[in-house]
Amino acid sequence: MSQSQPSFDITSSILDLTGRVGPLDWVEVFGNDRPVELEVGSGKGLFLINAATARPDHNFLGVELAKKYAYKSAERIAKLSLAHVKIHPGDGCRVLAEFVPESSLAAVHVYFPDPWWKRRHKKRRVFSESFVADVERGLRAGGEFQIATDVEEYFGVMRDLVGQFEGFQEMPLPEPHEPTHPFDYLTNFERKYRIEGRPIHRIGYRKLEGG
Numbered sequence: 001m002s003q004s005q006p007s008f009d010i011t012s013s014i015l016d017l018t019g020r021v022g023p024l025d026w027v028e029v030f031g032n033d034r035p036v037e038l039e040v041g042s043g044k045g046l047f048l049i050n051a052a053t054a055r056p057d058h059n060f061l062g063v064e065l066a067k068k069y070a071y072k073s074a075e076r077i078a079k080l081s082l083a084h085v086k087i088h089p090g091d092g093c094r095v096l097a098e099f100v101p102e103s104s105l106a107a108v109h110v111y112f113p114d115p116w117w118k119r120r121h122k123k124r125r126v127f128s129e130s131f132v133a134d135v136e137r138g139l140r141a142g143g144e145f146q147i148a149t150d151v152e153e154y155f156g157v158m159r160d161l162v163g164q165f166e167g168f169q170e171m172p173l174p175e176p177h178e179p180t181h182p183f184d185y186l187t188n189f190e191r192k193y194r195i196e197g198r199p200i201h202r203i204g205y206r207k208l209e210g211g
Contacts, residue, residue, distance in 0.1 A: 010074040015061065015086040023101040030059040030084060035106035038138070039063070040092030040126060041113050045073030052077075052085045058106065060085045063092035093126060096134040107144040108135050115151045127158050136167050139207040144171070148202040155201035168205040 015029060026036050035058045042048055042062030052060045062085070064070040070089035077085045088095060096108075113126040135145055145168065149155050162168050 010071065010078045012083070013074040013078045013085065013087055014071075015088040017088060017090065017095070017099060020099060022099075023104075024099045026059065026101070026104060029061075029086060032059070032084075034059050034084070036061065036104065037107040037109065038092075038096070038100065038105055039109040039111070040096070041065070041110060042070070042073055042087065043112075044069050045076050045087070047109065047111060048073065048085055048087075049076060049080065049082065052082050053080075056084065058084070061088065061095075062086070063088045063090060063095050065089075065091055093131055093134070096131065096138055100134070100138040102137055103140045105138045105140060105143055107146065108139060109146050111146075111148045112150065113154075115149070115154045125154070125157075127154070127161055129161060129164065132161050132165060136165050136207060141207055141209045143207045145205040145207070146173075146202075147204070148200060150198045150200055152199070152201060155203075159203060162205055167208050167210075169208050171204045171206045173202060173204045 027033050030036070037051070037058055037060050039048055039060065039062045042064045045062060048060050048062045052058070062070075062073060064073065064087065067089045070087050074087040077087065110126065115125070139145065145162070147155075147158055147162075149158070
């Protein structure tokens with residue numbers, strides 16, 4: 001078997017949206033009506049695995065553009081029998097814009113998105129006014145929008161963009177050493193950056209009623 005191919009049956013962990021038109025039905029996707037959390041840019045799946053293990057009463061959808069990482073995450077999730085976690089190998093911005101029903105998400109997580117350092121590439125960044133608008137539309141009242149990055153400049157851009165939307169209220173987050181808070185479950189990037197001693201910039205927002 002090629003090293004690039006998964007060594008475990010990941011069919012049940014993959015959400016295939018090929019040919020899909022219009023919003024998803026979360027009950028159809030997960031087989032239950034539990035709250036749904038979305039991670040945009042799920043990488044190798046560390047946050048999803050830890051958060052899903054801690055919160056078995058929630059469903060989780062991770063979207064990862066790099067197919068290699070998406071399939072690796074799906075393999076890990078399948079091995080752990082986490083039936084309430086799905087991975088979609090694709091564009092998180094498109095998923096939010098086209099497939100997430102309005103006011104249907106309990107949380108959106110964006111951790112360590114690619115900063116696209118070169119000026120001519122910054123238009124490729126996940127964060128844009130339309131992306132934040134789609135997050136606001138997709139979250140239910142009281143839903144959380146949680147963000148982390150090690151890039152101070154990008155963190156400022158994120159805060160400025162979210163700050164343009166009156167439907168979001170900044171919420172306090174516990175210190176990152178608190179192991180009982182879902183925000184503290186590390187991504188691989190955060191683990192690496194903490195070991196290197198880099199500062200981590202994090203913030204959370206709550207969608208207001210009527211937002």
